[in-house]
Amino acid sequence: MSKSDNDVVITGIGIVTCYGVGKEPHVALLSAAEMTSPQVETERFKPYPVHPMPEIDWSEQITKRGDQRQMENWQRLGVFTAGLALDDAGLKTDAEACSSMDMIVAAGGGERDIKVDSLIVDEALKRNDREILLNEKLTTELRPTLFLAQLSNLVAGNISIVHKVTGSSRTFMGEESAGISAVETAFHRIKAGQSTHSLVGGAFVAERADILLLVEGIRAHATGEWHPLWQRSSENGGGMMMGTVGAFLVLESRAHAESRGAHIYAAIDAVEGDRGSREDGKLEQRLSRLAGLTSDVSPEQTVIFSGASGLVDASARERSVLEDKLGGATLRGYGGVTGHGMEAQFPLGLALAALTLDGGLSVPSFDPSIEQPMAAPAKHAVVTTVGYTRGEGLAVLSPNA
């Protein structure tokens, strides 16, 4: 593709997964000869394995203890990872750039106070006037500031406070779709000249019983030991394995990035989301249409970072479309090793794809039974995310050649 001033380029990457903090452990993962086994926590939420948060020194990105205390881990992870992305883009200390920077955060909700909730339900088991009890206990037991730690838009709010990103602040919700829409919206704003530089991403904490409970409503979660992504089966739960993930990107117009001499990891050529019924082959139809965004790229020179959740049926259907529409491309199901990062899943895929293209990396197979070795570094990357209950997205990236 020919270059243009309003091309959307990735100039900052903030990333946290069970492999560690920042780019280095992830470049190592993506460039190793063989897959480095992921960290898996199998005891704490038994029978549900999750990919845990790595060791993080919050102070590296959230210097004030007071700010750290105002948040729980989900918001901390978002603010921390956003800081990594700003640092990486060389904008962390650029007050002018941050004060005019647009921001879209893909967010769920914050941690429940498990102790207070337990206390209330235990007491309620002994009483008939449960609603009265609720009023009594919530009034006396809830920490006033906990509300703020739970509010969806307070990841963005805290990024404004800690990193002074204040051009605009928007929070998108809706599970994986939130992350897809965040990238899609920022992309179109930059393309149209409505924004010159945007911070986009999300965070997800897997080590939360309150979250596991939600997905277990449809028995989506894998149980027992870790299995490679495409090997998961209904013998071990639903197939989805959550992972603690923070993923933020700094997106800029090419003109903005070049004028400040920023390093460009990759350009986003196209991104689109869709949704709808998944019955009667309609998921396949939509994914096939989205795969049409890749018409300019040669599959043989393409690596696909699939964000498949591991959910048995949906993942198999996605893979089948990718093999059909992009036969010859190298497939890498990244959620198999990082865990499923929900709102952060799609931004995570873009971060991994950008690192891969930038470094010319040959990514090891994450599931050798299905994923073929990579003969040569890819010229293009495709990122997919199929939501575990709804929503699909696909992006096409190219190196800054």
Added chain:
Amino acid sequence: MSDNRFKDHLGRPIIAVTGMGVITSLGQGLQDNWAALTSGTSGIHNITRFPTAGLSTRISGTVDFIDVPVENPVERSYAYARETTAEALAQAGLSGDFEGPLFLAAPPVEPEWSARFALADRAPPAQVEGDAYDRFLAAMRERPDPSFLEAVQFGSISERLADRFGTRGLPVTLSTACASGATAIQLGVEAIRQGRTDRSLVVATDGSVSAEALIRFSLLSALSTQNDPPEKASKPFSKERDGFVIAEGAATLVLESLEAAVARGAKVLGIVKGCGEKADHFHRTRSSPDGAPAIATIRAALSDAGIDETGIGYINAHGTSTPENDKMEYSSMLAVFGDRLKDIPVSSNKSMIGHTLTAAGAVEAVFSIQTMLTGTLPPTINYVNPDPAIVLDVVPNTKRNQQVTAVLSNSFGFGGQNASLVMTVEPA
């Protein structure tokens, strides 16, 4: 050939509003709401949805007249949104699939306590202190409950709206706290300006009033405790104001490029001329004392609209009735409008409908356009003892017949969220 009549001062498509729908505690539909709003009627009442014994705030502007299959925030928020969207599309004269993107402002949702209690009832007994979720998980493994998940998925509401009204692509569900409704409009405007679509469906809804929601705001000292009588509690810009009144509602706006609207012969109700936003990094719940972000937001909206401050004839205030918001909003408006501010009518719909939170920005945008269409300024009720530090023409207590051609509507929220909209009658 595209026509200059259809482009704004920056050569972008002009955005027309061709359909509006609204629900508040005052009733369903624009007609009923407008009649109540202009007669100075309050929709604030004692809460009956849950017991309020022992609570410091016992009043709200809940919407209790829309049937829902199950009482939870997703069902309520969806039902309100469905109704306002049907109303707006009918007014716009659109039937069949909408075929444009959906931008939805919706509240963050969590499981209802009744659902937690039901899980506890069928869960194994406690083993150790604080293990409720381990027990919930055991119960859920035993018998999964898709309705439990669906009631707490943030994408549940947009999913149903998208199916019902045939919107295109992946809908955006957003939250910018109390500015959400305005942000949804802004996203709808941006999509048309990008040339991605000729029309956007903008919906903002909030059916999230529950005991826990009320108590959380209460613990932050954000709510009025002047429970008796309920209809007098919300008193924006008054000396005795002591907090907002939590409320529910929804609004839908059909946005179209003026060119597309004219081409299909649609009636143009108003123009969304400009949008502005600026985040605040001062504090999680408080605004910068100097009001700089709110000032920048209003100025950004005026600049985006291509008009200066002399062009604004009426301001639909955020006016929450909290001591801090009203003071900050006043000083910000004063900074922008200067001496002329005292001559600009500024009223707060929240004096009558309370704070519809996620929906507020869109509900108030609908009322702003209706203000221009009817030449009637809705009053700020309960304005008996003005705050002497706030010198405003709040259209006190009774409506005023006055034609205005350009309106500013403000929305400010927790988390440093600020958004303002400029709406006009005429495209030029």
